[in-house]
Amino acid sequence: MKIRLSTFDDIPQIETIINDAKAYLASQNIDQWQNGYPNAAQVENDIKKGESFVVVNDDETIMATSMFTLRKEPTYKKIIDGNWLISEDKVYGVIHRMAIKKEFRKLGLATFLFVEFHQQLKDKNIQSLKIDTHENNLGMQSLIKKLGYSYCGIIYTSYNAKRLAFEKVIL
Secondary structure, three states, rough: EEEEEEOHHHHHHHHHHHHHHHHHHHHHOOOOOOOOOOOOHHHHHHHHHHOOEEOOOOOEEEEEEEEEEEEEHHHHHHEOOOOOOOOOOOOOEEEEEEOOHHHHHOHHHHHHHHHHHHHHHHHHOOEEEEEEEOOOHHHHHHHHHOOOOOEEEEEEEEOOOEEEEEEEEOO
């Protein structure tokens, strides 16, 4: 099992994983990812920017996908009822669009991705990783809290959806 940058050839498999995640969230009555986002165009854009990653097994089957960037997240400039741990003017990492293929859920692949992204930040001496999630996405909240993330406040997406914001200081 390894993590690598996504390619355009990966888009159909990534779309399948994202669509499965959308169905899973809907089955949990979570309205996250129910408005046409994320989609193939978004994944293509992530790939063009070198910000789309996949976890593959030995036969190159894509098991999970995530977007990871060092670009500032515009929606993180304004945080409500809280504060970021590390100033917004510092460089930080951001995770978006993480999804695990349904037959590979509960195998620790999300943790595997987080550990890789933490290491990429350490290698660059960047001390912060930020993420946001839907207030009803208790699975993701549980995972990020287990990984040492702190709740920092509320942000609103570009399409005005409320999200809980978390951050981890990477040492």
